[in-house]
Amino acid sequence: MTVNQILNTKGKNVYSVLPTNTVYEALKVMGEKNIGAILVIEGTELKGILSERDYARKIVLKDKSSKETFVHEIMESTVFTVTLADDLDACMELMSTKRIRHLPVLEEGIVVGIISISDVVKAIIEIQKDTINHLNSYISQ
Secondary structure, eight states: OBHHHHHHHHOOOOOEEOTTSBHHHHHHHHHHHTOSEEEEEETTEEEEEEEHHHHIIIIITTTOOTTTSBHHHHSBOOOOOBOTTOBHHHHHHHHHHHTOSEEEEEETTEEEEEEEHHHHHHHHHHHHHHHHHHHHHHHHO
16 A cells, blocks of 8 residues: 555645744644644745644743744754655654654655554554455455
8 A cells, every 4th residue: 555545545634834833823723633743834845844742842841832932943854754656664664763653745845745653554454454354255265
């Protein structure tokens, strides 16, 4: 299964903020959209990613104000990405080795989607269910 197949199932919605937005503004969008991370995009360029974990570690634990801190101050600017053609194994390996939960999907340098670890796990479970069903039907013959 490819990233494109996952996005075709889950949708290609991309939510983003600007680096100059406050962390509070970013958190509001994340809460409204029920997402755990938001992309930081300026124009069409992916600048970074901001996660709930970044907020907890870089704002809450350091006793900073989310209304006075800008996204660019705490976002993760090293962003690992995948393409529509990448397969699940590549995504799982990247998420595991880099210890990340979200992968923006780029095509020709433009963000076209984002997948999370739960999207990948759900897809793997579906593949395993199909395999089990196929093996059960094979055994039953």
